[in-house]
Amino acid sequence: MAKFTKKKDGDLPAVSTASLPDIVFMLLFFFMTVTTMKDSSLMVANTLPNASEIKKLEKKDRVIYIYVGTPTQEYQKVFGTEPKIQLNDKFANVDEVGSFILAERAKKPQELQNVLTTALKVDKDANMGLITDIKQQLREVNALKVNYTTYEGDAFNNLQ
Amino acid sequence: MPRRKGAPEVNAGSMADIAFLLLIFFLVTTTIETDAGLDRMLPPAEPPNEEPPVIKQKNIFTVNINRNGQLLVEESLMDIKDLREAAIKFLENGADGTCDYCKGRKDPASSDNPTKAIISLKNDRETKYSTYITVQNELVGAYNELRNREAQRLYGRDFTKMEAEYLNPETPSSVRDDLKEKVKRIQDMFPQKLSEAETTTN
Numbered sequence: 001m002a003k004f005t006k007k008k009d010g011d012l013p014a015v016s017t018a019s020l021p022d023i024v025f026m027l028l029f030f031f032m033t034v035t036t037m038k039d040s041s042l043m044v045a046n047t048l049p050n051a052s053e054i055k056k057l058e059k060k061d062r063v064i065y066i067y068v069g070t071p072t073q074e075y076q077k078v079f080g081t082e083p084k085i086q087l088n089d090k091f092a093n094v095d096e097v098g099s100f101i102l103a104e105r106a107k108k109p110q111e112l113q114n115v116l117t118t119a120l121k122v123d124k125d126a127n128m129g130l131i132t133d134i135k136q137q138l139r140e141v142n143a144l145k146v147n148y149t150t151y152e153g154d155a156f157n158n159l160q
Numbered sequence: 161m162p163r164r165k166g167a168p169e170v171n172a173g174s175m176a177d178i179a180f181l182l183l184i185f186f187l188v189t190t191t192i193e194t195d196a197g198l199d200r201m202l203p204p205a206e207p208p209n210e211e212p213p214v215i216k217q218k219n220i221f222t223v224n225i226n227r228n229g230q231l232l233v234e235e236s237l238m239d240i241k242d243l244r245e246a247a248i249k250f251l252e253n254g255a256d257g258t259c260d261y262c263k264g265r266k267d268p269a270s271s272d273n274p275t276k277a278i279i280s281l282k283n284d285r286e287t288k289y290s291t292y293i294t295v296q297n298e299l300v301g302a303y304n305e306l307r308n309r310e311a312q313r314l315y316g317r318d319f320t321k322m323e324a325e326y327l328n329p330e331t332p333s334s335v336r337d338d339l340k341e342k343v344k345r346i347q348d349m350f351p352q353k354l355s356e357a358e359t360t361t362n
Contacts, residue, residue, distance in 0.1 A: 017176070024179040031186035049290040051297040053304055053320075057195040058329055119195065122289050129285030131292070135356075139205045148293060149197035155297040158290035159229065159240065 044069035044086050049124040050153030057147055062116050064104045064143075066097065068130060069123030083126040085134065094130065097137040105143070117145045124158060198296055203355065219271050221250045221279045225295060227286035240294060247302035251277050251350060261310060261349065274306075278353045299354060306350045311342070319346050 046069050057063055067086040071079040075091075084091045087100045105113050118138060122131060138146065223243070224232040231238045233246060253270040254262035262274065271277035279299055283292055304320055311319035325331050326339040 021172070021175045021179055024176055024183055028179055028183045028186065031183065031190055035186050035190045049293040051198055051293055053198065053297050053300040054196040055199050055324070055327070057197065058327060060195075063195075117199075119197065124288070124290035124293075126289045127285065128283050128287040128289060128292050131289060132283075132285065135202055139202050142204065144202040144204060145199070146202060147197045147199050148296065149195055150293060150297075152196060155294040156241070158294045 041089070042067065042072070042086070043075055043089075043091065044071055044084060045123050045125075046121055047124055048121060048149055048151050049155075049158045051148075051150040051155050052153065054150060054152055055147075057117065057119060057149070061108070062112055063119050063147075064101060064116060065119050065121060066100075066134065067121045068126050068134070070125070083123065083130055085130070094133040094137060097134055098141045101138065101141050101143045115145075116143065117147050118143050119147045119149050121149045198293070198300060200296070200354075215278065216272070216276075218255075218269055219276045219278055221247065221271070221277065223279065223281050223295065223299070225281075225283040225287045225291060227284040229288060229291040231295070240291075240298065243295065243298045244302045244305070247279065247299055248305060250279075251302060252306060253277070261313075274350045275348075278355055280355045282356075300352075303350055303352050307346050310349055311346050314346075315342055319343070322346075 044067055046067060068083055069086075070076075070081055070083050071091070079091055085094065085097065086092070087096065092100065101118065105116060108116065120131070120134070135146070138144070222232075222234060226232065229240075231240055231243065233243065238246065249264060250271055251264075251274050252259070252262040253264035253267055254273060255266055255268050255270060256272040257266065259273050264270075281295065281299070307319035311317060311322060315322070322339055323343050326336055326343050331339075
């Protein structure tokens with residue numbers, strides 16, 4: 001009897017934390033591999049519309065992004081509340097789209113220059129006039145493959 | 161007296177802390193982007209002095225979106241929910257009887273053949289983008305539905321799944337070569353002829 005009572009010293013044995021770094025490193029590597037750094041911050045409102053018949057944009061290095069939407073709160077004083085085009089990190093006019101595409105295309109490796117896709121990330125409240133002007137610009141520089149980037153969902157939700 | 165115990169062991173106790181710090185950094189900066197959307201091809205810029213090809217009016221399915229988001233399909237007002245159905249009917253009409261996989265009504269006033277059928281989409285400058293995307297989605301959906309049906313009949317699986325697998329870079333090339341032919345065959349049965357005219361301003 002005495003033996004048993006003696007051993008009961010109170011505390012539980014500490015849980016070994018020796019494998020904690022391994023676990024954390026595993027998580028770390030996971031996030032490191034799935035991370036894509038944002039190269040430009042959004043300066044426009046960008047709530048994309050929904051669509052159901054979508055295709056995934058595979059290889060990221062073959063995509064040029066064009067953002068369209070109303071400027072966010074902090075830029076509204078300067079740029080107004082009409083939808084604007086954002087190319088990389090600055091606002092642009094419609095007639096700059098063509099030269100932007102050409103400049104971006106020249107930056108890509110030779111073998112990718114003919115397979116580039118232009119992803120149009122357009123806010124759902126934008127008007128088609130601006131989009132049509134962009135499409136006209138894209139046609140002029142022969143960037144014919146476009147992707148209207150959307151969220152996955154029921155397309156009829158757009159109408160509400 | 162030199163000590164011969166070798167290098168002293170580095171204390172690795174703070175390793176977890178460092179790793180946690182990095183982990184939190186990546187957690188915060190991560191945006192797992194889900195980039196997907198409707199793929200479309202724009203028509204090439206045409207030379208200004210070229211005559212447009214003559215197309216029979218019955219082979220063109222006109223869809224007109226006005227600034228309030230209302231649809232005018234083949235000269236009559238239509239609800240956007242009925243658009244997919246109407247487009248499917250038009251595409252597989254097969255009036256000239258040469259299309260053996262079409263299940264349409266063979267109405268002589270509608271399209272001759274899926275390979276000749278053209279959908280023409282027009283929109284106003286003040287049409288909302290979201291409405292435009294919904295219409296595009298329905299029209300692409302009409303093509304996909306027909307293609308899926310044929311793919312199910314011929315190969316027992318959906319066209320959209322086959323195409324996604326074909327386009328996925330992780331698919332082994334042997335599978336992809338096999339799929340390429342099938343995808344091409346279905347695409348040729350119902351070629352996507354969706355023309356987008358320039359917008360009107362009124």
